[in-house]
Amino acid sequence: MSIDHDVRDLTDPADRRAAYAVFEGSLLRGSSSDEDWAAHGQAADEHWLGVYTADGEVAGCANSFPTRLTLPGGDRVPAAAVSAVGVRADATRAGRLSALMRAQLTAARDRGDVATVLHASESAIYGRFGYGVASRAERVRLTSRPDWRPEAPAGGRVRMLDRSAARQVLPALQERLAGARPAGMTATARWWDRLFSTGPTATGFLGTAVHRGPDGDDGFAVWSVAAGDPVRDEPEEIAVAQLWAATPAATAGLWRFLAGIDLAGAVRAWGRPLDEDLDLLLADPRRHKVLARTDDLWLRVVDVAAALGARTWGDARPVVLRLHDPVLGGSGTWSVGSGGARPAADAAPDIECSVASLAPAFLGDRAPSSLVAAGQWSEHTPGAAARADAVFAVPGPVPWCGTPF
Structure with a gap:
């Protein structure tokens, strides 16, 4: 027997805060602080949905925000980027997630979105709602200071930026680069604010470098440092959070820069494109290892x-x-x-x-x-x-x- 669940649009900040707490609980983690929520958890263009119990308690939620998705050929279409999907542990297996997904997909179509997209925490649940894996990515490791093939592109000049300058420069550059590859989409202002925060929610060390080619800035990298183990004589590693490049030369230049940073023993990067082919640049291709291949973007056409x-x-x-x-x-x-x-x-x-x-x-x-x-x-x-x-x-x-x- 089907059940008509109580799915509501959430516009009140308190309702959204309660819904996000349910989402965090579904990921088995504690709730964000009020300061963190105030700084990064409230964007006016987000579309929050909540599903409620008969007692009026929020039992699950789903969020989305508008973006532009690049298609083959270069056209960019309106899409809804889906996040914060979760159902409370004592409210699962009752059709509430299905009710949320149907409501979200219908709302996205009615707003004029062409598709919805997401990164899946659980990859087994979204196919039944019409999602499929539209792009894949690799997790890679490059040993620092490798020998490069003599004919490999050298790249151009690389300059480092502090957090404030990076927050000003990178969003427009990423927007341009994301339009050059299918599945590319714009990072949100909220994400940039969180990444380059200098307040109480700031992360530790964060490095940023921009590559300059013949026609100007054409790539960038953002990284942190993963701690080593002095007992095992294991050095720190560069942990790449973002690396975008417009050309093979820019790609090579940024990887050369990262692999040449002193005191680091390796560069690790998550979610790299399948056609990056770093091994072709190396005198010893085994210095580059693909550690995993996984799904990247999930896509659901709604129009x-x-x-x-x-x-x-x-x-x-x-x-x-x-x-x-x-x-x-x-x-x-x-x-x-x-x-x-x-x-x-x-x-x-x-x-x-x-x-x-x-x-x-x-x-x-x-x-x-x-x-x-x-x-x-x-x-x-x-x-x-x-x-x-x-x-x-x-x-x-x-x-x-x-x-x-």
Whole structure:
């Protein structure tokens, strides 16, 4: 039996504060201090939802904020970035998360968002709401002071900034760089404020460096220092929080700089794009290790027509795609190819998928033929998977979000 849960828009700061405490509890951590919440927990453009018990207590929450998401071809579309999703431990397994997700997806579509996106704390729960992995990333380690291949790009000048200068310079630079890669999105002002805070909530040492190429600033890195172990004679390591670069030369220049910092034994970075290929720059490629590969950005298309219409398609003969979206009622049949996307309600589908399994191909992370081979897509016309590969393929970098939220 289905239950109509009490889902509410939360506009009162006290209600949002209570909802966020539920979220923090769902992550098994203590509540933020009032000072931290006052400094970083209240943004006017956020959309908070809460689900309530019969006794009027908040039992779960979901938050989102507006952003712009870069699609293959470079168009940037409005999207809702989802965060702070959680249900109280004594209120789970009762359909409350499903009620929150349906309400959030519907609200995002009604506001004009093309998609919703998130970073998943639990990767097993979002597929049933239409989300799929749209980009992946790697955790890497580079031993400090490696020998670089003589032909490897040297990069340009790198200069360091203090927190105040970095807060002024980096947001606009990151905004520009995020528009050059599918899955790129803008970091929020709140995130920048928290990162470069000089108040009571400030972190410890934080290094910032900007790379300057022939046409001006074209990359930056932000890092902290991970403590070493003097008993085991293990030195400190550079822990990279952000590294963005517009060109291979800027990428090489920033990594050379980080790997050359004195007293550090290695550089570790989380969430790096799959096409960074640092090993190709090294005389000994084993100095660079991929420690893990994981999901990066999860995507859920909420306006199918707008999403398919905004994306650039490969110069190939169209395929007819049937898409299933039972949650939002966005199911339909579309012809997609070099001429764009158009409804094809009366056409027999060449290929078929759910809205969740569209996500891996939509930004270019996976080829449709790989999804057919994995059983996530169905091929109805022989050769349609290969044609779909050509249709979905767009020259450029692999998708990568790189933006925490």
